[in-house]
Amino acid sequence: MAKQPDGPVTIRSAALERFAADLFARAGMTPADARIVAAVLVWANLRGVDSHGVTRIPRYLELIRLGDMNPRPALAIAQETAATVLLDADRAAGPIAMTMAADYALRKARDAGIGLALVRATTHTAALGYYTARVAEAGMAGLAISASWPTMAYHGTRAAGVATNPISIAAPGGAGGPVVLDMGTGIVSLGKLVQARRAGQPIPAGWALDADGNPTTDPARAQIPLPLGGPKGAGLALMIELVTSLIVGNPVLAETLEGTDTGKRHRQNGAVIAIDIARFTDVAAFGREVERLARALKALPRDPAVAEILMPGERGHRTRAQRTSAGIPLPAPVLKELDALATELGAAPLASR
């Protein structure tokens, strides 16, 4: 660990992973599962997506305490066809269920050209890009979606009706790693609203509603993100619920909107699709075409407001390279919170690692 007087603490990713795995194991997960969840969270930190990194640990531990996340899930294949599986996740941590889903999707795609793994009853799925990048690193194209409870306005509503359900698509062949798009369906993420609140910075009109459903630019009042492009983002979020939650028979939105007991619990569903590129074209040729297109886009006249024309995921690859060597910066309050949890669980604090 390295600490500057006023700056954030920086910690090596391997140490951060061991720390996170230690906490999850002490909270009841098997060591193997704990390592998977830790790896997925730290992957997000490495790529600069700190909102989906180790800052989630306190919430994951809370979900275990609440009984919403099962630290010893009995994951099972509930249904299987030539090209699909339906994985019953038994409230596993999202990274456990979704990593398994990505691997099933790959296996099915190898057999059948395309593979689909549907996931019933998981919990917070973390950074979806992890699962599609995993598929892309195996030479296939990946698509992942996940469905959560209502946090975002549905188009035309003045209350949360859908979630900022994310979609991620990845393909192999980028210079620094796969091309990885990972986007929420809101015009802004909940995380960015929280950041604006902490910074006391007004948010643009059209980003969010307050708790009463009124449009606001006041970061202290902004609660409900608006959908990306009105009916487009809202429609995508809704269709993600339909093709995950309703197909696996575990509706999330309606339960919460109706105020049922089930709807008060944290629950998610998801899906991963893999397409075996090698069945249709040479994967190396595909990669060269990705590079060719990237070159053509980067050669276009640049908007002066943007520092550089980037491919999806490119910034994350660079941050990963930088943080792999220099370590992951953690704000002091995050370190403090994590170390308090460590102490509670009898683990060595980060500050000592």
Added chain:
Amino acid sequence: MAKQPDGPVTIRSAALERFAADLFARAGMTPADARIVAAVLVWANLRGVDSHGVTRIPRYLELIRLGDMNPRPALAIAQETAATVLLDADRAAGPIAMTMAADYALRKARDAGIGLALVRATTHTAALGYYTARVAEAGMAGLAISASWPTMAYHGTRAAGVATNPISIAAPGGAGGPVVLDMGTGIVSLGKLVQARRAGQPIPAGWALDADGNPTTDPARAQIPLPLGGPKGAGLALMIELVTSLIVGNPVLAETLEGTDTGKRHRQNGAVIAIDIARFTDVAAFGREVERLARALKALPRDPAVAEILMPGERGHRTRAQRTSAGIPLPAPVLKELDALATELGAAPLASR
């Protein structure tokens, strides 16, 4: 045909379909193919998506004259796996290739749980919602995408780098018909920019660039739509090119951006995925859950700026019902243009039908 003194002409959908099919057949298509293309275009008119209806006929006929659309294509399966086909469309009209792709996706999904039909070398794919609605009407969930040449700015560019590549997702179970999302990845469609130009109405800041790549609100100068949500819409459009054009080995964007001869021709690629809901849950139960969720969303507090909280595709179902009985309104200039083409091809004009 019914005509008011100053209003648009209205024509029955069946007559409009016969007229369109007549023109396509005279332009060289088989009568069966001509009927399919006509049905897909008129479907868009029936649902109120007039930008993708019979106003496209002149362009389709021009594409045939230019040799970019093949009126007598030899469609062939270039590759097949347990769950996929790669359909070589031989420059067929988009509706021919994509209807066939939807049917292959359905057949493969019936066998394997999920089915993917990739389409190489088609032309304008018309309203994508037609193909996903076709899948949904067969009781499955459908997803369709199509990739076209650069018309939209890529995030950070001041020139067209990607297309407003659309994505459509549909599922069975809506009250008036399937739930059908059909969205472009631009913040605005090219069609809406044309409408604003004709009406002389200024467009909002952030919608478009002029031909020189400068942001503009002048509808006479607006040429290049901006992507929906910056990197999100641009990223989706790019990934659609990767998972269609680059997988089928027929790159569209790079060819045009590099200014090759191939890149000057109108070419598209596409894909349709079907998921067999019945393998995972009861389709009737699925439909009831869709209705339940629609009820919950419609019961939420409504934004007063919006007349009604709608499900994706709901407005289209209503317009279809209304236009099926009352006829399809065609602006007088559209009628005039179509009848001039009819005369040129020796067909009976719409005005006489």
